[in-house]
Structures are given as C-alpha cells and as structure tokens.
Amino acid sequence: MIIYSPFMGLFAFMMAYWWLLILTSIAAGGAVAAMAAIAPKAIKGEPKSLSSLRASMAITALAIVLAGIGVFIGVAWLFAYIFGFSFGASAGVYLVTSAVIFTFFIILIQWLLSPFFINLAYRAHPPKTPEEKRYQAMLDEVAKRSHIKAPKLRIAETNIPNAFSYGSPVSGSYVAVTRGLLNLMPDEEVEAVLGHEVGHLRHRDVSWILALSVIPLAVYYLGQMLIWSGFFGGMGGGGEGRGRNGGGGGGALLLALVGIVLVMAGVVFRFLVGNFNRLREYYADANSAMVTSPRRIQRALARLHIAVEGNSYFKHQVNSSTNSTLKALFIVAPFVEINGGFLYEPDEDAWPWRRRMEPDLSRYRNYDVDQLIERIKNEKTDPVQEIFATHPPIPKRLRFIDNIKYTVNPLEA
Numbered sequence: 186m187i188i189y190s191p192f193m194g195l196f197a198f199m200m201a202y203w204w205l206l207i208l209t210s211i212a213a214g215g216a217v218a219a220m221a222a223i224a225p226k227a228i229k230g231e232p233k234s235l236s237s238l239r240a241s242m243a244i245t246a247l248a249i250v251l252a253g254i255g256v257f258i259g260v261a262w263l264f265a266y267i268f269g270f271s272f273g274a275s276a277g278v279y280l281v282t283s284a285v286i287f288t289f290f291i292i293l294i295q296w297l298l299s300p301f302f303i304n305l306a307y308r309a310h311p312p313k314t315p316e317e318k319r320y321q322a323m324l325d326e327v328a329k330r331s332h333i334k335a336p337k338l339r340i341a342e343t344n345i346p347n348a349f350s351y352g353s354p355v356s357g358s359y360v361a362v363t364r365g366l367l368n369l370m371p372d373e374e375v376e377a378v379l380g381h382e383v384g385h386l387r388h389r390d391v392s393w394i395l396a397l398s399v400i401p402l403a404v405y406y407l408g409q410m411l412i413w414s415g416f417f418g419g420m421g422g423g424g425e426g427r428g429r430n431g432g433g434g435g436g437a438l439l440l441a442l443v444g445i446v447l448v449m450a451g452v453v454f455r456f457l458v459g460n461f462n463r464l465r466e467y468y469a470d471a472n473s474a475m476v477t478s479p480r481r482i483q484r485a486l487a488r489l490h491i492a493v494e495g496n497s498y499f500k501h502q503v504n505s506s507t508n509s510t511l512k513a514l515f516i517v518a519p520f521v522e523i524n525g526g527f528l529y530e531p532d533e534d535a536w537p538w539r540r541r542m543e544p545d546l547s548r549y550r551n552y553d554v555d556q557l558i559e560r561i562k563n564e565k566t567d568p569v570q571e572i573f574a575t576h577p578p579i580p581k582r583l584r585f586i587d588n589i590k591y592t593v594n595p596l597e598a
Contacts, residue, residue, distance in 0.1 A: 205412055212408070212445045216452035221569050228568035231467070231577065231585040235592060238467055238585075245461045246397060249454065253400035256450060257281045260407060263443060280410060288403040292395050300356035309339035309361050320367070320375065324360055327379045330476040331387045336360045340367075346492050346546060350382040351391060358386050368546040369492055370485060377473050377481035384472025390465045397458050405451030408444045415441025456572060463577045467585050471593060479590035483583050487554040487561050490579040492546060558583060 220227075232238035264277025303309065312318045321338040328335040336350065336358035346365040352358035360382045367375065385391070415437045473482040566578040577585075 205409065205416070208412055208441075208445055209409060209448050212448040213452045216449040219449075220453065220456050220572055224568040224572040228571050231581040231588065232464075233588050235471060235589055238464060238471070242461065242464045242468070245457065245464065246393070249397050249400055249457050249461065252457075253404065253454065256404055256447070257285070257407075260411070260443070260447070263439075267439060281407065284407040284410060285399065285403045288399050288406060292399055292402070296391070296395050297353045297355050300351055300353055300359060303351055303361075304339060304359075307339075307341035307343060307361065307363075309341045309359075312338055312340060320362065320379075323372070323376050324379050324383070327376060327383050327476055328386075331380070331383045331472060333383065333387050334358070336383070336386055338362070340364065344368075344546070346370075346489055348378045348382055350385040352386070360386070365546055366489075369549050370488055371550060373477075373481050374485035374488060377477045377485045380473030380475075380477045381469045381482060381485075383476070384469035385465070387472060388465065388468055390462075390469070393465065394458065394462055397461060401451045401454030401458055403451075404447055404454055408447030408449075408451060411440045411444030411447060413444075415439075415444060459572075459575055462575045463571075466576050467582065470582055470586060471589055474586055474590060475593045479586050479594055483558055483586050484554050486579050486582055487558045488549060488552065490561055491552075491554070491557065492549050562587070 232241060261277035261281050264280065268276060312321045317338075317340055320340075324338050325335040336352065337360075339359050339361040341347075341361045341363040343363050344365040345363055346369045348360070348362045348366055350358070350360045360379060362375065362378065366378065370378070470482055470486075561580050562583045564578075564580040566580055571578055
C-alpha cells in the first residue's frame with residue numbers, strides 16, 4: 186500500500202522547481218555567452234542616414250515578428266508530432282496561445298500601471314517653482330514643433346543626471362527630468378534633451394518596445410512550460426494512438442530539450458529587442474536635432490558622457506541599481522541586466538552620508554564641451570558592452586548626428 190504524504194509531494198515539487206531553475210539558468214547563461222561571443226561581428230557602426238536607420242528598424246522589427254511566429258508554429262507542430270495530430274495539434278495550439286496571452290496581460294498591466302510606480306519610485310512631481318514651470322513651457326514648445334500634444338513634465342528628485350519619457354492610456358504621457366540633469370545643463374541643452382524625449386513619444390516607442398517584448402517573454406515562458414511538461418512525463422505518459430513517441434519517456438525528453446532551446450531563444454529575442462531599442466534611440470536623437478539643433482543635442486550628450494563616465498558613484502548607480510526594463514526609458518543607460526533591482530533613491534534625511542557621496546554637478550554646467558565633442562566622437566566603443574545595452578554608446582550617437590545634420594537642419598549644420 187502506498188501512503189501519500191503532502192510533505193513528499195511538496196518535496197518533489199521543490200526538487201522539480203530547483204532543477205527547472207538550474208536548467209533555465211544554464212540555458213539563459215549559454216545564450217548570453219553566445220551573444221557576447223558574436224558581438225564583435227553582430228554590432229555594426231552607427232546609421233549613415235535617416236533612411237538607413239528607418240530601414241534597419243523595419244528589418245529588425247520584421248525579423249523579430251516572423252521569427253517569433255516561426256517558433257510558435259514549430260512548437261505547435263512538435264506537439265502534434267509527439268502526441269498525434271488528433272490530440273497534440275490542439276494541445277500545442279493551446280499551449281502556445283496560453284503563453285502569448287499570459288505574456289500579453291503581464292505587459293499590458295505593466296504598461297497601464299507603471300507610470301504610477303515610476304512617479305512614486307523616482308519621487309517625480311509636477312513643476313512647483315517658477316523655474317520648474319519654465320521647463321514645462323519649454324517642453325510645450327518642443328512638443329508643438331514635434332506636432333504632438335504636450336506631455337506633462339515631472340521633476341524626478343534624484344541627483345543622477347538623466348531624463349525619460351513614459352505613459353499609458355490611463356495616466357497620459359510624461360517626460361521626466363532629474364534634478365541632477367537640471368543642475369548639470371544650461372537651458373538650451375535641457376531643451377535638446379526634452380526634444381529627444383518628445384521624439385520617443387512622437388514615434389510611440391513605448392508601444393513599439395512593449396509590443397515586441399511579448400515575443401521574447403512568451404518564448405521564454407513557453408520554454409519553461411515545455412521543461413515542466415518533460416519533467417512530469419510528457420503530459421501524463423503514453424497511450425495507444427498518442428503519436429510516434431507515445432507521449433512517454435522519449436517524448437518527455439524531447440519536450441525538455443526543446444524547452445531548454447526555447448529558453449535560450451527567448452534570451453536571444455531579448456537581445457534583438459534591445460537592438461531595436463538602440464535604433465529607436467538614434468531616431469529620438471534625430472527628432473531633437475530637427476526641433477532644436479544638431480549641435481545642442483550633441484552638447485547635451487557630451488556633457489552627460491563626461492558627468493556619468495567621469496564619476497564612479499554615478500556609474501555604479503546607473504549600471505547596478507536600475508532595473509533593465511526601466512533602463513530602456515533613460516537617455517543614458519549603459520548596461521542591461523538579466524536580473525536587476527528597482528532603482529530606489531533613499532531619503533537623504535534617512536541616509537545623510539549620501540550628501541557627501543553625490544558630486545556637485547553645477548561645476549559641469551558652464552563647462553565648454555565643444556572642445557570635447559570631437560574627442561568623444563573618436564573614442565572606440567566596446568561591442569560586447571553595446572550588445573548588452575538598451576542605448577547606443579554616446580560616441581556613436583554623436584557621429585550619427587553628424588551624419589544627418591545637413592538633412593535635418595542644413596542652416597545650422
């Protein structure tokens with residue numbers, strides 16, 4: 186007689202979950218290592234023109250969608266092959282549909298609610314002082330030149346110099362600038378940064394990135410589902426007429442192996458979405474060059490470069506503290522982490538020593554960056570770092586603006 190113990194069942198579940206974590210971690214790590222290895226050949230130079238940039242964005246988005254559809258069809262066919270077309274075809278379609286719908290709702294909820302969490306996390310508030318309200322007027326003018334409805338300005342109370350745009354149908358559109366950025370830049374460069382962020386809103390970049398992100402997440406979750414199915418014997422074991430492998434041991438092993446491959450594919454898809462996001466950053470820079478001037482956005486980027494790269498505190502905060510999803514919002518965000526924490530800036534009253542850690546950004550405000558722009562443009566960039574990034578390196582962004590300046594603003598260029 187077999188006596189069932191709930192504790193034994195829980196132990197079996199935890200062991201299976203432990204092995205699932207190990208397999209998915211190994212698979213994801215292998216995919217990351219492979220992408221790092223091919224980075225020198227995969228990462229190309231900056232776009233040479235606006236037309237080539239638009240073509241690259243279209244090709245990348247189309248490749249992600251078509252490859253995703255191919256993966257989903259392949260998984261459905263695999264189930265039909267293993268379990269028989271009478272049972273497996275419908276089961277495969279159900280599994281794929283469930284993964285896509287589950288992922289869609291996760292991203293939809295994130296899109297709708299994230300603006301409220303972002304405002305809370307960054308202590309972002311509406312303009313209060315006359316000086317802050319002047320930046321709202323500046324944003325209104327930049328939005329008018331970009332032919333979109335003016336977003337709401339928010340001041341993020343953190344000393345890290347950055348800016349980002351975000352929003353949803355529930356909250357409306359926002360552009361946030363940090364206190365550090367306002368302390369760092371003169372007004373004409375703040376206007377150029379606002380032109381970049383308005384470019385994201387004009388091009389609907391949040392919607393594009395979230396829509397494409399459904400595919401890597403769905404593929405990843407689908408891989409986990411197949412590994413689970415393999416662990417539990419291929420959906421309950423064999424049976425007469427259940428296909429070539431009978432859904433038994435051979436089918437279970439095949440499902441687990443395909444699941445591991447899908448986990449790796451999900452990570453690769455994520456890198457493809459990261460590449461698409463880098464292209465959209467160039468596109469936002471182009472908008473700023475059009476509605477302000479090419480030189481102003483170059484100065485703003487160069488000033489950000491020297492302020493962040495030249496300070497270990499800022500580099501640590503930008504590289505280590507920010508969630509990879511949030512990094513896609515920023516104007517500068519060097520690395521994407523596979524697992525990262527939400528950026529939380531503790532209250533200075535609770536952590537008074539942070540006042541001594543944060544550098545004085547005002548010393549960069551009147552700094553003549555024109556002499557540094559050419560030097561920064563000539564800096565070599567690391568393709569391995571870039572392939573893990575949501576944003577192109579600033580030297581490449583400066584060179585891209587040079588490539589398009591006669592097109593977007595011939596009088597000033």
